[in-house]
Amino acid sequence: MKLNVTDADVQQEACWALRNLSHDNSENRTRIGKMGGIEAVLSAMKRHENHADVQEYACRGFINLSINDSENMSRIGQVGGIEAVVSAMKRHENHAGVQEYACRALNNLSANNPENRTRIAQAGGIEAVLSAMKRHENHADVQEYACRGFINLSINDENESRIGQVGGIEAVVSAMKRHENHADVQESACRALNNLSANDANKSRIAQAGGIGAFVSAMKRHENHAGVQEYACRALCILSANDANKSRIGQAGGIEAVVSAMKRHENHAGVQERACLVFYFISVNAECKRRAIDAGAIAAIEVARRNHPNNDKVQLEAADALDRLRS
Secondary structure, three states: OOOOOOOHHHHHHHHHHHHHHOOOOHHHHHHHHHOOHHHHHHHHHHHOOOOHHHHHHHHHHHHHHOOOOHHHHHHHHHOOHHHHHHHHHHHOOOOHHHHHHHHHHHHHHOOOOHHHHHHHHHOOHHHHHHHHHHHOOOOHHHHHHHHHHHHHHOOOHHHHHHHHHOOHHHHHHHHHHHOOOOHHHHHHHHHHHHHHOOOHHHHHHHHHOOHHHHHHHHHHHOOOOHHHHHHHHHHHHHHOOOHHHHHHHHHOOHHHHHHHHHHHOOOOHHHHHHHHHHHHHHOOOHHHHHHHHHHOHHHHHHHHHHHOOOOHHHHHHHHHHHHHHHO
């Protein structure tokens, strides 16, 4: 790469080779990082900024180099890799491959790295991810990895607010509606909205964008997918703390969907814990409480207690939910 910096084909193939060498090989990741491979990939991106394939393969390289390698992850951020990835997204906005793998790279780089989350936002990464979602709305993989990017980015409070302010919530809900049969889009979207709903303003945005109905639809359509069920329950749990949302969840069929999730995934502690917490919050509303009882929530919660005797969280949330439903 260093001897052929002007040859785009060499740079593209070299990025691909580094991507392959670092796949499922932690020792090679370390070697590549120590030998200047990260800087070589970055140099290729800067020198061949108009070459879409170089940009895509460089992003692919960063994806593998940053997996479970905190040093490489930090190094990519420190030397300007994040700015290069965001620049690629802006320059090649119509290229789905660049957009998908750039979103995947930003997702990896922002995992367990607060500094990189801040860098991504400062570089315009939130807006770039949102633009990718809007421009490639029919591309399921772009949507999935954009949602995944929002999951990690929204761990930062400022980013969480920013994503809501620029229209990220509406884009995620739109992805759920457009790709309703794609389980990975649904799970990633539920996870993103779950994280984003920690912000009060975002709770309102999610409800106004039709997020509650989207969660219920995902639960019904992907009833055997534990990830979809757990993260939809998590999101409904947070949203149900809002009085207006309690009624919306009941009217949308959310109560019945949560009971169904408990019955179908009775051995999944995450589903059971969050479902119990939904019933704890929602049963303050008399109509929702009646719906929950009629749907069989009490029996489902009792089964959860029996099936998870050593899980303190399930036991606690189940006991609290039963107290409210029986009061």
